[in-house]
Amino acid sequence: MEQVKIIIVGFGTVGRGLAEVIKRKKDHVKEELGLDIRLVGVADLRGAMVDADGLDIDDALEWKCEIRDIDSLQLIREGEYDLMVETTPSNVETGEPAFTHIKEALMRGKHVVTSNKGPLALYYRELTDLAARSGCSLKFEATVGGAMPIINLIRNNLAGNRILSIKGIFNGTCNYILTRMTEEGLPYSYVLSEAQSLGIAEADPSYDVDGIDTAEKLTILANAVLGMDVAYNSVAVEGIRRITPDALRLALDKGYVIKLIGEAREGKIEVAPRLIPKDHPFALMRGTLNIAEIEADLAGPITVMGRGAGAIEAASAIFSDIISIYR
Amino acid sequence: MEQVKIIIVGFGTVGRGLAEVIKRKKDHVKEELGLDIRLVGVADLRGAMVDADGLDIDDALEWKCEIRDIDSLQLIREGEYDLMVETTPSNVETGEPAFTHIKEALMRGKHVVTSNKGPLALYYRELTDLAARSGCSLKFEATVGGAMPIINLIRNNLAGNRILSIKGIFNGTCNYILTRMTEEGLPYSYVLSEAQSLGIAEADPSYDVDGIDTAEKLTILANAVLGMDVAYNSVAVEGIRRITPDALRLALDKGYVIKLIGEAREGKIEVAPRLIPKDHPFALMRGTLNIAEIEADLAGPITVMGRGAGAIEAASAIFSDIISIYR
Structure with a gap:
C-alpha cells in the first residue's frame, strides 16, 4: 500500500471541495488502486492544521483541529508531505502567492497539483522546467474547464496526435449572461446584477466578462497541448460588455447565437464574441457548461x-490528477 | 531509447491504417517520447511479412516484402515482438480468430492492443484476468467509438469517479440512415441502399441496423468502466429496421428526432431507438459521428x-493505446 501525504494550501471553495472528495473516496482508492491518500496539512491565511498521521477531515473542514501559528510558506518548506495541492485565489497580474508556493514545493521534490491559473498562464515554461529538473509532476487539469476533461485527455488519449486547434466556451459566467440576454431579451447590466446576486458573477465581474479568465485558460492550453510558447498578454481579448439585446436578437433572426469564444491555433490566439449557428454544439451550451x-x-x-x-x-479534476501521478 | 517491436495481425483497413500512422509518426514519437516503434511483422490470410529490424512500411502496405508461408498463429507464437495489434475481422458469435490470437499473445507475455469487439464483448473477464496474470496490458480504446475518447478517458481522466451511466450514439451507419430518412423523408430501404452504395452500410447490414454493433460496444463499456459483469447476450436490443418516415415526421413535428441509443447503468443495459429533443446534443449528431x-x-x-x-x-486510438503502455 503506497502512502500519499497531501497538503492543501488555500482552503477556500476548491480546497475544501477536495478535502470532501478525499473523505468520500479514500476507502475506494485504497481498495481499488492501493493508494493510501492522507490529508496531513492544510494552510490558509488563518494558519495551519497539521497531523502527520492524517487530519480528521470533518474537523479540518470546521477548523476544529489544533491550529498552529505557521503560514503557508512554512508548511510548504518544513512540512512532511509528498504532494501539495495549491488552491489559493488566483492572481492574473503576479501569479502570487501560488507562483512562490509552487516553486518552493517543486524545489523540495514535492509533486504539485493546482487549479490556480495565474502562475501557469504567466510562468508556464519556468514552472514546467523546474518540475522536470526536480523529477516531480506538476499537474493542472482543473485550471481549464473545471470537470471538463481536456489537458490530460489530449496528452493521454490523443497521444501521438498533433493538435491543430482548440476552440471553445471556457467561461460559465459569460455564457450564463449571454444565454439569459438571448432568451429573455434583457440588457447586459440587468443580467449581470442577476448573476451577481446568484453568485455566478463576482462583485467585480471584469475578470470574467472582459475575457481575462478565458485568455488565461487559452494561454495554458496553447502552452500545454498545442506546443506553442505564448505569453498571456499576447492574447487578443475582447469581452462581452458591449453586446446589446438588439445584436443578440438580430443574430437570432439570422439563425445565430453569440458566444464568447476562445480559440488557439498556430499563429492565432484570440478571445472574442462570435456568431455561432444555432445547430452547432456550441449554441446548445446554456448556463455554466463549458465546451471545447x-x-x-x-x-x-x-x-x-x-x-x-x-x-x-x-x-x-484535482483528484484525478493526484491519482494519475501515482498510477 | 526504448524499442517497441510491434506485429499487426489482420492487415485490413484498420491494420493498414495503423501501419500508415506508424510511418507518419515514428520520428515524432522517437523525439518526443523516446520510443522507437518498429513494425516487425504483419500477418493475415495471405501469409506473413517479418523483419526483426523493422519492415519497410511502404513495401509492407503493398505486400512487397518477402512473404513467408506462416500463418497468424505461428507469427504470434514464434515471432520476436513486444506487442501485438489485433485487427482481424470481428466475429460476434465466437470472437474468433481474435480470441485465440489475444490469448496466445498474452500467455507469451506480450502486450495486446485491439480494435476487435467480438472477443471483448464475449470474454471480457477471461481476457482481462489473463492479462493481469501475465503482467501484460490489454488495451481496446478503438473497440468503442473510433476516435471518440471514452474508455481511457474514464479510466484516466475521471479516475476516482464512480460512473453512474453511459448513454450515446455508437453506430454511424444507423445514425447516417436515420439522419437521411429524417431530413429527406425517404423510406428505410431506399436510404439503406444508398448507404450501401456509399460504403457506409455493409451488404448484410444486420450487424449495424439490428443494433448488434451498439450492443457489443455497450457490453464492453459496462464491463470496462461501469464495473458491471454483463454478458453480451443479456443486452436488450431493438434496431432501426421498423422505423418509418411517418414516425420520424411525427416526432419532428413535436420537436424530437429519433436516434438509436445505447444506454448502460446498474441494472439496465439496452439498445433501442429513442425520441431525442431537437436541442439535445444527441440530436445534432449527423452522419457517422458518435457521441456519449x-x-x-x-x-x-x-x-x-x-x-x-x-x-x-x-x-x-490504437496508437494512443500503444504509447500509453510504454509511458
Missing part, C-alpha cells in the same frame, strides 16, 4: 463538454 | 463526441 472542440491530425475533430465550475467538479 | 454522455458521481455530466469510424481514426 479539438482538431487533431489523426483523430479528427473531438468535442468535449462538462461543468466548467463548481467545488466538487474542480476537486474531481 | 457519461454521468460521473464527482465530475457530473461529461459529453464527448468524435468520428466513430475510419481507418486513421481507429488507428489513432
Whole structure:
C-alpha cells in the first residue's frame, strides 16, 4: 500500500471541495488502486492544521483541529508531505502567492497539483522546467474547464496526435449572461446584477466578462497541448460588455447565437464574441457548461463538454490528477 | 531509447491504417517520447511479412516484402515482438480468430492492443484476468467509438469517479440512415441502399441496423468502466429496421428526432431507438459521428463526441493505446 501525504494550501471553495472528495473516496482508492491518500496539512491565511498521521477531515473542514501559528510558506518548506495541492485565489497580474508556493514545493521534490491559473498562464515554461529538473509532476487539469476533461485527455488519449486547434466556451459566467440576454431579451447590466446576486458573477465581474479568465485558460492550453510558447498578454481579448439585446436578437433572426469564444491555433490566439449557428454544439451550451472542440491530425475533430465550475467538479479534476501521478 | 517491436495481425483497413500512422509518426514519437516503434511483422490470410529490424512500411502496405508461408498463429507464437495489434475481422458469435490470437499473445507475455469487439464483448473477464496474470496490458480504446475518447478517458481522466451511466450514439451507419430518412423523408430501404452504395452500410447490414454493433460496444463499456459483469447476450436490443418516415415526421413535428441509443447503468443495459429533443446534443449528431454522455458521481455530466469510424481514426486510438503502455 503506497502512502500519499497531501497538503492543501488555500482552503477556500476548491480546497475544501477536495478535502470532501478525499473523505468520500479514500476507502475506494485504497481498495481499488492501493493508494493510501492522507490529508496531513492544510494552510490558509488563518494558519495551519497539521497531523502527520492524517487530519480528521470533518474537523479540518470546521477548523476544529489544533491550529498552529505557521503560514503557508512554512508548511510548504518544513512540512512532511509528498504532494501539495495549491488552491489559493488566483492572481492574473503576479501569479502570487501560488507562483512562490509552487516553486518552493517543486524545489523540495514535492509533486504539485493546482487549479490556480495565474502562475501557469504567466510562468508556464519556468514552472514546467523546474518540475522536470526536480523529477516531480506538476499537474493542472482543473485550471481549464473545471470537470471538463481536456489537458490530460489530449496528452493521454490523443497521444501521438498533433493538435491543430482548440476552440471553445471556457467561461460559465459569460455564457450564463449571454444565454439569459438571448432568451429573455434583457440588457447586459440587468443580467449581470442577476448573476451577481446568484453568485455566478463576482462583485467585480471584469475578470470574467472582459475575457481575462478565458485568455488565461487559452494561454495554458496553447502552452500545454498545442506546443506553442505564448505569453498571456499576447492574447487578443475582447469581452462581452458591449453586446446589446438588439445584436443578440438580430443574430437570432439570422439563425445565430453569440458566444464568447476562445480559440488557439498556430499563429492565432484570440478571445472574442462570435456568431455561432444555432445547430452547432456550441449554441446548445446554456448556463455554466463549458465546451471545447479539438482538431487533431489523426483523430479528427473531438468535442468535449462538462461543468466548467463548481467545488466538487474542480476537486474531481484535482483528484484525478493526484491519482494519475501515482498510477 | 526504448524499442517497441510491434506485429499487426489482420492487415485490413484498420491494420493498414495503423501501419500508415506508424510511418507518419515514428520520428515524432522517437523525439518526443523516446520510443522507437518498429513494425516487425504483419500477418493475415495471405501469409506473413517479418523483419526483426523493422519492415519497410511502404513495401509492407503493398505486400512487397518477402512473404513467408506462416500463418497468424505461428507469427504470434514464434515471432520476436513486444506487442501485438489485433485487427482481424470481428466475429460476434465466437470472437474468433481474435480470441485465440489475444490469448496466445498474452500467455507469451506480450502486450495486446485491439480494435476487435467480438472477443471483448464475449470474454471480457477471461481476457482481462489473463492479462493481469501475465503482467501484460490489454488495451481496446478503438473497440468503442473510433476516435471518440471514452474508455481511457474514464479510466484516466475521471479516475476516482464512480460512473453512474453511459448513454450515446455508437453506430454511424444507423445514425447516417436515420439522419437521411429524417431530413429527406425517404423510406428505410431506399436510404439503406444508398448507404450501401456509399460504403457506409455493409451488404448484410444486420450487424449495424439490428443494433448488434451498439450492443457489443455497450457490453464492453459496462464491463470496462461501469464495473458491471454483463454478458453480451443479456443486452436488450431493438434496431432501426421498423422505423418509418411517418414516425420520424411525427416526432419532428413535436420537436424530437429519433436516434438509436445505447444506454448502460446498474441494472439496465439496452439498445433501442429513442425520441431525442431537437436541442439535445444527441440530436445534432449527423452522419457517422458518435457521441456519449457519461454521468460521473464527482465530475457530473461529461459529453464527448468524435468520428466513430475510419481507418486513421481507429488507428489513432490504437496508437494512443500503444504509447500509453510504454509511458
